Amino acid sequence: MTRPATATCTLREGDEVVLVDGTYPGTQGVFLRLKEDANWADIRERNGEIWSHPLIWLRAANPPAGRN
Numbered sequence: 001m002t003r004p005a006t007a008t009c010t011l012r013e014g015d016e017v018v019l020v021d022g023t024y025p026g027t028q029g030v031f032l033r034l035k036e037d038a039n040w041a042d043i044r045e046r047n048g049e050i051w052s053h054p055l056i057w058l059r060a061a062n063p064p065a066g067r068n
Contacts, residue, residue, distance in 0.1 A: 009034055009041070009055060016061035017043055019053060028061060 011017060011031040019027040029043035032050065041055050 009038065011041070011058065011060060017058045018061045019057050020059050021057040022053065031058070 029045040
């Protein structure tokens with residue numbers, strides 16, 4: 001059985017992120033870390049709660065020049 005490719009993460013701890021897919025698109029938060037399954041990440045949402053989301057749903061809210 002072939003294992004799916006792991007998503008490539010360009011986000012760093014503390015980056016502002018936004019959910020672009022899933023149940024709550026537009027949700028903003030702060031990137032904390034990748035989970036043991038590197039296709040998932042923890043973010044701290046604006047209300048202070050920490051939630052896990054698929055990495056492919058996350059985008060940098062304000063990507064610095066040269067990084068997206």
